[in-house]
Amino acid sequence: SQQGEEDPQALSIQEGENATMNCSYKTSINNLQWYRQNSGRGLVHLILIRSNEREKHSGRLRVTLDTSKKSSSLLITASRAADTASYFCATDGEYGNKLVFGAGTILRVKS
Amino acid sequence: ETGVTQSPTHLIKTRGQQVTLRCSSQSGHNTVSWYQQALGQGPQFIFQYYREEENGRGNFPPRFSGLQFPNYSSELNVNALELDDSALYLCASSWEVRGANVLTFGAGSRLTVL
Numbered sequence: 001s002q003q004g005e006e007d008p009q010a011l012s013i014q015e016g017e018n019a020t021m022n023c024s025y026k027t028s029i030n031n032l033q034w035y036r037q038n039s040g041r042g043l044v045h046l047i048l049i050r051s052n053e054r055e056k057h058s059g060r061l062r063v064t065l066d067t068s069k070k071s072s073s074l075l076i077t078a079s080r081a082a083d084t085a086s087y088f089c090a091t092d093g094e095y096g097n098k099l100v101f102g103a104g105t106i107l108r109v110k111s
Numbered sequence: 112e113t114g115v116t117q118s119p120t121h122l123i124k125t126r127g128q129q130v131t132l133r134c135s136s137q138s139g140h141n142t143v144s145w146y147q148q149a150l151g152q153g154p155q156f157i158f159q160y161y162r163e164e165e166n167g168r169g170n171f172p173p174r175f176s177g178l179q180f181p182n183y184s185s186e187l188n189v190n191a192l193e194l195d196d197s198a199l200y201l202c203a204s205s206w207e208v209r210g211a212n213v214l215t216f217g218a219g220s221r222l223t224v225l
Contacts, residue, residue: 031211040199042115042216043154050211088153090214097212098144098167101153 006105014110019076021105023089030092032065034074037086081111115217117202123223129190132220134202136183143185146201154201160185197224
């Protein structure tokens with residue numbers, strides 16, 4: 001089963017534009033994380049937000065968390081062609097502290 | 112600091128065979144998790160090992176088994192392979208910090224079952 005569901009499934013934007021991806025989940029969580037995957041290779045951790053936090057920033061990334069709606073969003077500002085990848089949210093809670101991933105959003109940034 | 116390495120990178124098996132995938136953890140990490148990622152899907156949690164013991168399992172049958180060794184490296188074994196086992200198998204090591212597991216992934220082993 002997949003705890004998180006990302007929306008949209010795919011997103012295509014021009015370089016320089018902002019990209020927003022959303023994630024919804026089902027059970028209570030302690031933390032939510034976002035990962036990036038390039039071309040079917042290993043995933044890379046981007047950012048972690050804890051359940052008692054509402055917003056977090058890291059460089060061009062901004063993550064929000066609304067535990068009442070069981071949802072999170074990832075904003076990438078001033079996107080670059082190198083941001084082209086699949087983005088996954090991951091939550092704990094379903095199997096203790098083990099991470100469960102959503103189906104991902106495929107982001108394509110056109111130069 | 113070395114990352115997570117997996118072997119082999121690609122392999123082809125036939126239905127009914129057995130396969131062993133290997134993973135070397137990142138230095139300093141004591142926990143290893145294995146994920147299965149089918150084409151176009153997100154990674155699915157198979158199981159996690161901590162101090163050589165299975166420490167949680169996802170919705171996978173017993174023919175998926177694993178080992179963790181004293182040096183924290185790990186193996187994933189799959190018996191009686193089925194066509195649906197074709198996927199990218201990802202190993203991730205981690206160190207728990209304040210209740211959170213931040214995963215460092217290897218590049219994966221792509222298994223094709225014919």
